[in-house]
Amino acid sequence: MLNYKHLHYFLAVARSGGVIRAAERLHLTPQTLSGQIAQFEERLGVPLFRRAGRRLELTEAGRLAQSYAEEIFQTGAELEELLRNGGEERFITFRVGIADVVPKFIAHRLLAPVLELPEAVRLVCQEDRLDRLLADLAIHRLDMVLADRPMPPGTDIKGYSHPLGESALAFMAAPALAARLIGEFPACLDGARLLLPGRDSALHGALPRWLERQGRHMRIVGEFDDSALMKAFGEAGAGVFPAPAASVPDVMAHYKVVSLGETEDLRERFFLISAERRLTHPAARAVSEHARAGLFAPTRSAA
Structure with missing residues (x-):
């Protein structure tokens, strides 16, 4: 069974980029924290960090573990908030991956309708390279991805490209x-x-x-x-x-x-990429409908 204390320590080191700074924040000695991380890696059977000069870098397994750890603790925080409010405030979490080449103003205009929905929605945006975002979409860590191109041909990831404009x-x-x-x-x-x-x-x-x-x-x-x-x-x-x-x-x-x-x-073309052929998430439908309604109005050419 996963040791959540070890997971918490791992995430602190991953965010800090080193044991010493993480130990200061956790009020632990560096030796104690290093030992806890070593136990965690031994339990998982894979190295999570590699040394790069004075810093620690995440391995591929470490990056994967960090992404899951972020989600686990985010979900825990949402549960705590929900219970603190007596279960009265319920919301839909909408996780969107945004390819880092997509202009921020375009991303904002595409996603703005999500916060206007009658349902309470918590928008979670993650920016990264398209290939990494598609990998997260494949394991349902994201509900959709915004990109400037459709799904790359020949990819092993199952997904569907919906033109936005x-x-x-x-x-x-x-x-x-x-x-x-x-x-x-x-x-x-x-x-x-x-x-x-x-x-x-x-x-x-x-x-x-x-x-x-x-x-x-x-x-x-x-x-x-x-x-x-x-x-x-x-x-x-x-x-x-x-x-x-x-x-x-x-x-x-x-x-x-x-x-x-x-x-x-x-x-420049923009696409909503989803794991489903037909959009069912109300927030994803709102993004698609808003874009198709005229977000990308024709402009007069200057050349």
């Missing part, structure tokens, strides 16, 4: 950088520095190919798995960056950048 692509930059660019869009892109979404993004290969077809030469100065980090660099004037045209007003207001222009030749 698509948007033209805008190119954005800090005002000072935009003022130095010469010509109308897309000619103004020539010679500019480009911030490119990471390899997990559908745009990673499509955007350079489009630029080549247009005869535009941009210098890629950074690649970003996290869309918000890419925009933060763009706000600082590091380069031009792409964003869905549907999110341009939000991006302009939040990051104080300007739009250089849009193209319909490149489109």
